[in-house]
Structures are given as structure tokens and as C-alpha cells.
Amino acid sequence: MNFxxxxxxxxxxxxxxxxAIILSLILAILLLWFAxxxxxxxxxxxxEGSLGSPARFSNTSMVWVPLALASASLIVxxxxxxxxxGVEGQIIxxxxxxxxxxxxxxxxxxxxxxxxxxxxxxxxxxxxGLTGILRIKGKVxxxxxxxxxxxxxxxxxxxxxxxxxxxxxxxSTSGTAPFDSKAWFPxxxxxxxxxLAILLALASLWLVYxxxxxxxxxxxxxxxxxxxxxxxRLGVRTERNLMLAFLLGGILAGIAGTVQVGAMHxxxxxxxxxxxxxxxxxxxxxxxxxxFHSGLISFFFAMIAVGSVQxxxxxxxxxxxxxxxxxxxxLVTLVVTAIFTQLQRKRKI
Amino acid sequence: MTLELDRxxxxxxxxxxxxxxxLSIDFGEIHGLLGENGAGKSTLVKILSGFFEKExxxxxxxxQSLNFNSPKDSIDCGIGILHQEPMVFLPFSVLDNFLxxxxxxxxxxxxxxxNQFKEICTKFDFDLDPDDPxxxxxxxxRQQLEISRLLxxxxxxxxxxxxxxxxxxxxxxxxxxxxxxxxxEGMSVIFVSHKLEEIASIxxxxxxxxxxxxxxxxxxxxxxxxxxxxxxxxxxxxxxxQNVQKGGIQLSVSKLKxxxxxxxxxxxxFEIRQGEIxxxxxxxxxxxxxxxxxxxxxxxxxxxxxxxxxxxxTGSNYHQRQEKGLYYMxxxxxxxxxxxxxxxxxxxxxxxxxxxxxIIDWPLNYLRANELIAQFQIQGTPESKPExxxxxxxxxxxxxLMPIDAGTILLEHPTRGLDIESxxxxxxxLLNMRKNDCSIIFSSSDFEELLSYSDRIIVCFSGxxxxxxxxxxxxxxxxxxxxxxxKI
Numbered sequence: 001m002n003f004x005x006x007x008x009x010x011x012x013x014x015x016x017x018x019x020a021i022i023l024s025l026i027l028a029i030l031l032l033w034f035a036x037x038x039x040x041x042x043x044x045x046x047x048e049g050s051l052g053s054p055a056r057f058s059n060t061s062m063v064w065v066p067l068a069l070a071s072a073s074l075i076v077x078x079x080x081x082x083x084x085x086g087v088e089g090q091i092i093x094x095x096x097x098x099x100x101x102x103x104x105x106x107x108x109x110x111x112x113x114x115x116x117x118x119x120x121x122x123x124x125x126x127x128x129g130l131t132g133i134l135r136i137k138g139k140v141x142x143x144x145x146x147x148x149x150x151x152x153x154x155x156x157x158x159x160x161x162x163x164x165x166x167x168x169x170x171x172s173t174s175g176t177a178p179f180d181s182k183a184w185f186p187x188x189x190x191x192x193x194x195x196l197a198i199l200l201a202l203a204s205l206w207l208v209y210x211x212x213x214x215x216x217x218x219x220x221x222x223x224x225x226x227x228x229x230x231x232x233r234l235g236v237r238t239e240r241n242l243m244l245a246f247l248l249g250g251i252l253a254g255i256a257g258t259v260q261v262g263a264m265h266x267x268x269x270x271x272x273x274x275x276x277x278x279x280x281x282x283x284x285x286x287x288x289x290x291x292f293h294s295g296l297i298s299f300f301f302a303m304i305a306v307g308s309v310q311x312x313x314x315x316x317x318x319x320x321x322x323x324x325x326x327x328x329x330x331l332v333t334l335v336v337t338a339i340f341t342q343l344q345r346k347r348k349i
Numbered sequence: 350m351t352l353e354l355d356r357x358x359x360x361x362x363x364x365x366x367x368x369x370x371x372l373s374i375d376f377g378e379i380h381g382l383l384g385e386n387g388a389g390k391s392t393l394v395k396i397l398s399g400f401f402e403k404e405x406x407x408x409x410x411x412x413q414s415l416n417f418n419s420p421k422d423s424i425d426c427g428i429g430i431l432h433q434e435p436m437v438f439l440p441f442s443v444l445d446n447f448l449x450x451x452x453x454x455x456x457x458x459x460x461x462x463x464n465q466f467k468e469i470c471t472k473f474d475f476d477l478d479p480d481d482p483x484x485x486x487x488x489x490x491r492q493q494l495e496i497s498r499l500l501x502x503x504x505x506x507x508x509x510x511x512x513x514x515x516x517x518x519x520x521x522x523x524x525x526x527x528x529x530x531x532x533x534e535g536m537s538v539i540f541v542s543h544k545l546e547e548i549a550s551i552x553x554x555x556x557x558x559x560x561x562x563x564x565x566x567x568x569x570x571x572x573x574x575x576x577x578x579x580x581x582x583x584x585x586x587x588x589x590x591q592n593v594q595k596g597g598i599q600l601s602v603s604k605l606k607x608x609x610x611x612x613x614x615x616x617x618x619f620e621i622r623q624g625e626i627x628x629x630x631x632x633x634x635x636x637x638x639x640x641x642x643x644x645x646x647x648x649x650x651x652x653x654x655x656x657x658x659x660x661x662x663t664g665s666n667y668h669q670r671q672e673k674g675l676y677y678m679x680x681x682x683x684x685x686x687x688x689x690x691x692x693x694x695x696x697x698x699x700x701x702x703x704x705x706x707x708i709i710d711w712p713l714n715y716l717r718a719n720e721l722i723a724q725f726q727i728q729g730t731p732e733s734k735p736e737x738x739x740x741x742x743x744x745x746x747x748x749x750l751m752p753i754d755a756g757t758i759l760l761e762h763p764t765r766g767l768d769i770e771s772x773x774x775x776x777x778x779l780l781n782m783r784k785n786d787c788s789i790i791f792s793s794s795d796f797e798e799l800l801s802y803s804d805r806i807i808v809c810f811s812g813x814x815x816x817x818x819x820x821x822x823x824x825x826x827x828x829x830x831x832x833x834x835x836k837i
Contacts, residue, residue, distance in 0.1 A: 214708055214709055214711075215707050215708060215709065216698070216706075216707050216708075216709055217707060219691075219695060219698055219699055219709060220699065222690075222691065222695075223688050223691060223695075223699055226688045226689060226690040226691060227683075227684075227685075227687075227688045227689060227690075229684065229685045230683075230684070230685050230686055230687055230688045231688060231699075232667070232668075233647075233667070233677065233679065233685055233686065234688070234696070234699055234700050234750060235668060235671060235699075235700060235702065236699065237668065
């Protein structure tokens with residue numbers, strides 16, 4: 001009997017997600033249409049613009065990498081019931097740490113890359129850990145702690161770019177001097193795509209999936225996230241788990257920052273996190289906190305981000321329409337899912 | 350004018366929260382609604398305030414049948430509710446809060462409202478400044494604001510839902526004066542509480558709920574013993590429980606002092622032997638919950654020494670005590686017992702302390718879940734989540750998750766809200782464990798349970814242990830009068 005009850009619930013979730021996607025596509029098309037864009041043409045441009053050539057595909061992939069990493073980070077903390085809004089700041093600090101190694105360490109490239117990744121991970125972990133300490137020891141909600149620390153990180157990065165790490169002779173917010181090319185992550189031919197970065201993102205998504213599904217730690221995290229007082233009564237050390245979630249989330253975000261400096265910009269720039277930390281929140285909400293789904297949705301979002309540039313070039317649409325489309329997708333999905341849940345609760349009572 | 354409730358029914362899962370509840374309240378009457386937690390008071394209040402829909406029965410005001418689908422409907426019908434926690438909007442001013450819900454007009458009638466507000470404040474002697482931010486008010490003042498707001502909506506019935514939980518004794522006196530004043534003007538008042546002395550001091554009559562049903566109604570004043578008997582059920586043991594040879598001292602507590610959520614307890618000495626069952630009698634809030642949680646390590650006592658076997662527990666945390674064989678089962682099964690959203694299999698993997706391996710063997714845990722479901726007769730599958738289980742099955746699952754080596758078990762209301770079959774099953778499990786020298790301390794709101802299963806009963810009143818009875822010397826009348834605070 002209960003088995004069927006559960007089955008029924010899963011069905012409703014699928015139906016609601018399906019309805020949401022159809023509805024949001026209709027809304028997006030309507031919106032584009034009102035903005036003066038022929039719907040078919042915009043769709044075609046989006047796909048061509050993001051996947052149409054090896055160069056475009058590699059651009060899309062390189063937007064996907066930090067987004068997927070930030071999503072993996074958020075899945076960890078969301079599972080523990082945390083609204084870890086501070087991922088953006090953790091990406092920045094990861095980028096700063098990795099930049100430090102790239103600038104200061106003289107080593108053969110593979111060693112240098114590994115050192116950068118480790119330093120970036122350490123930086124993200126440090127910043128995530130600070131949010132964790134504020135939350136667990138100081139009872140500061142992680143939303144405020146995370147946002148505050150993101151402001152601090154932004155301040156530090158601007159200080160570094162126009163201060164101690166400025167280009168010789170020029171203090172400009174366009175970034176530090178480019179790293180020595182030894183510190184650049186290798187790419188395939190002249191394209192921007194970096195196999196190492198792709199590998200890091202795929203491995204992180206898989207690691208998070210595996211941890212949450214198969215490990216005792218993942219189960220304890222989910223238990224803590226769903227009901228920490230019951231979890232504690234059943235023997236789970238909830239505070240330790242929350243801290244570990246912050247640290248692991250920080251590591252993944254820090255790696256995203258490393259990729260941003262090592263594979264994308266090859267220098268530290270003020271906007272190094274690129275808003276991926278915030279965009280990833282939308283991704284995991286839409287992906288229902290699942291690694292595989294979030295990986296796919298990250299790619300779709302990356303397609304919109306890269307492909308919508310063509311809308312501006314070819315159709316003279318404003319570039320912000322891409323972001324608007326992403327927002328509509330998430331909002332509509334959340335609203336529709338909430339309505340379905342409400343309906344179901346009503347039916348139960 | 351009268352408010353009449355006629356055979357109101359509401360159930361959740363297979364448990365009736367309200368089972369044919371009928372009562373009637375006269376014009377100008379203060380009517381108490383008394384009962385322990387889980388007796389059905391909140392459900393009834395939520396039906397009256399439009400949060401829940403009743404399944405059967407009728408609500409009549411002045412002979413006219415009322416039907417509501419939302420809190421707004423209930424207000425429009427003339428029923429106002431003062432909730433446990435005053436529902437105010439903190440960043441707003443007093444006057445803004447006063448205006449909320451008062452009008453359907455687009456523009457707020459501020460001037461008019463201000464005059465009305467001042468009038469009400471003068472009449473009831475409320476000390477409120479309309480321009481103050483609500484966040485600067487005490488809980489008692491927020492209640493006064495909420496009462497003024499409700500009065501402006503011109504209700505004919507006012508319901509006070511456990512209004513004294515968070516206010517000082519002085520504010521309570523003020524509140525009671527206001528309530529009496531309202532009743533004198535012809536308002537019907539329903540005063541919901543689990544505190545006997547409050548009901549006795551303010552109400553004209555009282556209806557006692559127990560296990561979702563009306564246990565009885567009384568005109569007040571009447572002897573408190575009669576009310577306790579209605580709340581806790583008939584006071585005779587109905588079961589013959591086999592005696593068990595008791596061992597040495599299992600747990601001892603001395604000079605314990607603890608307070609949690611306004612509920613305090615002070616215990617000079619308390620001991621329990623191996624294989625002994627101690628029942629704690631007391632009205633909700635008398636300290637029994639804080640006592641059990643202090644022993645379990647779920648709150649931090651101000652002082653006290655707790656010794657389990659050879660181990661000093663003072664200063665150790667809940668998890669360390671759990672490793673020493675102490676186990677705590679809370680009354681709030683979904684709040685602190687089980688984890689909504691995780692399946693039975695996941696619960697079992699979570700508490701599996703045998704397996705030190707970090708990687709979970711899901712097929713194995715699935716099989717174990719199936720075994721435990723059969724062994725503990727849980728109506729569910731390994732995929733079921735606790736929120737989809739009935740109370741009885743939730744309690745069975747909590748037992749299934751208990752480590753087999755638990756030597757001392759602390760339970761709050763082990764059978765509250767359960768059907769008879771589940772209740773009997775729970776006790777058969779506990780009695781079996783007691784045969785293996787397990788010590789059991791439980792609190793209960795059910796006389797039959799207390800008198801049937803306890804080897805010893807201690808009585809709590811107002812944060813103190815005021816009486817102790819050995820099996821064979823149980824004296825229900827005496828226990829009842831101690832629970833109500835009588836000095837004997």
C-alpha cells in the first residue's frame with residue numbers, strides 16, 4: 001500500500017517538472033516574441049551560438065565548468081539544510097589563493113597546476129569554514145555570514161588587483177598582469193577548452209553524487225539537513241557534519257575559482273567569480289539538488305549564456321534576455337512544483 | 350446568544366484528533382477547554398479559526414449554522430482568536446498592526462482607527478503607544494495589541510489559546526482582568542489551557558478533552574481532583590503485570606536543577622534500580638519533561654550529579670551517555686524522534702553503529718529494514734518515510750531503531766495518540782526489556798498506564814517531586830491531589 005503511495009508521489013513530481021518545463025518554454029517564447037524576436041530563429045541562434053562550432057562548444061564548456069563546480073558545492077551544503085549563499089565569495093578566495101601560487105611558485109607545469117588546484121581548494125575551504133564557524137559557534141545565519149564574507153572577498157580582490165598585484169606601471173581594474181604561461185591550464189589546440197578543468201568538474205559532480213548516495217557521511221548530512229534534532233537524538237554528530245559540509249562546499253567552490261584563473265582568464269580580475277556562485281543556486285533549485293540533473297542544467301544554462309550573445313549580434317536583442325530566460329525557467333518550475341505539492345497536501349487532508 | 354459545537358470530527362491518519370466533540374457556551378460565559386497535549390484542544394481551536402476543515406459536525410452561533418474555509422471566514426462570522434504567540438508584524442508600528450485585517454478598503458482609515466484604538470486602550474487600561482514599533486513591546490503588550498485589534502473586528506466569541514505560556518505573572522493578572530471585563534460585557538470566551546489552576550481561577554465552566562473526546566464538562570468551582578481524573582482517565586489499574594526481581598542501583602540523580610523552555614525541575618535525590626519501571630505523574634509542564642531530558646543529556650542542567658552504574662554522567666553530552674546505554678524517546682515523534690524525508694532503510698543505515706565502514710551497503714540495509722519491519726510489525730515498506738506512517742507505526746519504528754544494548758530507557762508519553770493494539774505492543778516490548786534488567790522511566794498523562802506498569806510512581810508538581818508511591822501502595826486519590834499541588 002505504502003509502496004504505491006510513494007510511487008504516486010514520484011509520479012506527481014515528474015508530472016509537475018514536465019508541466020513546468022513546457023510552461024516556462026511557452027513563457028520564454030512569449031517573452032522573446034514580445035521583445036521582437038522570432039521564436040524559431042532565437043532557438044536556432046541559441047543552439048548554433050553555443051554548439052555550432054568547436055570554438056563555440058569550447059566556450060560553452062568553459063562556462064559550464066565553474067557553474068557545475070559551484071553547483072556541486074551547493075548540493076553538498078543544501079543537503080545539510082544550509083543556504084550557503086557565500087559560494088561566490090569562496091570562488092573568489094579560491095581564485096586568489098591559486099593566483100598567489102601561479103605568481104610566486106616556479107615549478108614544472110604539472111606540479112604548478114596541482115599546487116594551484118590545492119591552493120584554490122584550500123582558499124575556498126578557508127572561506128567556507130569561516131562561514132561555518134560563524135554559523136555554528138557564533139549563531140550567525142549562513143546567508144548573512146556568506147554574503148558578508150563575499151563582500152569582504154570582493155574587497156580583497158579589488159585591493160590586490162589595483163594594489164600589490166597591479167600590472168607594472170598601471171593600476172587598472174582590468175586585472176593583474178597575466179601569469180607566466182606555465183601556469184595556464186593546457187587546452188586542446190587553440191581552443192579554450194581545458195580537459196583538466198572539464199575533468200575536475202566531472203569528478204566533483206561524481207564525487208558529490210557518490211558521497212550523498214553511498215557514504216555514511218552523505219546520509220548523515222541529509223539526516224542533519226532534514227531534521228537536526230532528530231538526527232542528533234539518533235546519534236549523528238550534527239555540528240561536526242555541518243562544519244564538514246561547509247568545508248567540502250568551500251573546497252569545490254575554491255576549485256571553481258582556480259579554474260577561472262588557471263583556464264579562463266590567466267590572471268586575477270575583480271569579477272573573477274562571474275556570478276556563477278549565484279547562478280548555481282538557480283541551477284540546483286531547478287535540478288532538485290541532484291548532481292546529474294544539475295550537471296545537465298548547468299550545461300543548458302551555459303548554452304543560454306554563450307548562445308544568447310548571438311541574439312544581440314544577429315537580432316539586436318538586449319543581452320540580458322539570456323539571464324531573463326534562465327530566471328523564468330527557475331521561477332516557473334518552483335511555482336509549478338509548489339502548486340502541485342499544495343494540491344497534493346490538500347488531497348491528503 | 351450561544352456558541353454550540355455539535356459532534357465535531359477530525360482525524361489524521363487513523364487517529365481521531367476530535368471524536369464527536371460537542372460543547373456549548375453561553376453569552377457572557379468564560380468556558381475553559383482543558384486537556385493534556387495531544388488531547389485535541391489545538392485541533393478544535395484550528396477548526397474554530399478556519400485553519401482546518403471539520404470532517405463532520407456543526408458549529409452554530411445563535412442557532413445559525415456556520416461554515417468556514419479560511420481564517421478570514423471565521424473572523425467574518427464573529428470568532429476571534431488570540432494565538433499562543435501573538436501574531437504581530439515586528440517591523441510595523443502598533444497602529445499598523447492594529448489596522449491589519451481590519452478593512453477591505455483600499456485606503457486605510459487611519460484617523461478613525463487611531464480614535465478607536467485609543468478608546469479601546471483607555472477602556473481596558475492598556476498602556477500602548479500607537480507609534481511605537483511592535484518589536485519594542487513585551488509579549489504581554491503584544492497580546493494587548495492583538496486583543497484590541499480583535500475587538501475592533503467586533504467578534505462575538507473570543508478564543509484565548511494557551512495565552513499565559515510566555516508572559517509574567519503580573520501580565521497574567523492583567524490579562525485575566527481584561528478577560529473578565531470582556532465576559533461581563535457579554536462576550537463569550539473560550540480559554541484553552543492545560544494549566545488547572547488557571548482554568549480554576551478564571552473560568553465559569555470547563556470542558557475536559559482526553560484522547561480526542563470530551564471526557565466531561567463541569568461547572569466551576571469544582572474540586573480539582575475531579576478535573577485531573579477527567580484529564581488522566583479512570584484511576585484503576587486494569588492489567589496484572591508480573592513482578593520482576595530488582596537488581597542494584599542503575600541510575601542515581603542528586604541535587605539536580607535544570608530549566609528548559611520555561612519548565613524547571615529540582616530534584617534532591619532520585620534512584621532507580623535495575624529492572625525497575627518508574628512512572629512520572631504530573632500535569633504537562635510540571636517538570637517531568639525537563640527532568641527526563643536532563644538525565645538524557647538533551648539539556649544542560651545548572652547543577653546536579655547523575656551517576657549511571659559506575660559512570661559519572663555529569664558534564665557528558667547526549668551522545669556519550671547514549672554510548673553508556675542511556676536512551677531517550679521523546680514525545681514529539683516527528684520533531685525529535687524520526688527524520689521526515691528519510692526512508693526506513695535510511696534510518697536503519699543511519700543508526701547502524703556496528704558497521705564502521707564509511708560506504709553503505711544499501712541492499713544489506715534494505716534486507717535489515719525488511720526484517721525489522723516484520724519483527725516490529727510496522728505497517729510500511731523499507732521505502733516508507735516516517736511522515737507517511739501512523740503514530741503507532743512511528744513509535745514502533747523508534748523502537749526498531751533503539752540499540753539492543755540500551756540499559757536505561759527514558760520515555761515521554763510512550764503511548765500517546767496510539768491505538769490500543771499499538772499501546773499494548775509497546776508495553777510488551779518494554780516489559781520484555783525490563784526482564785533483561787533494563788530500567789525504565791516514563792512520563793504519562795494516562796492513569797491506567799501509570800498505575801498498570803509502574804513499580805513506583807513519582808509525582809511532579811511545579812518543578813518539584815512532591816510524592817512517591819511504591820507498587821501496592823498506589824493511592825489514586827492521593828496522587829491526584831498531589832498533582833494539583835495540594836499539601837498533605
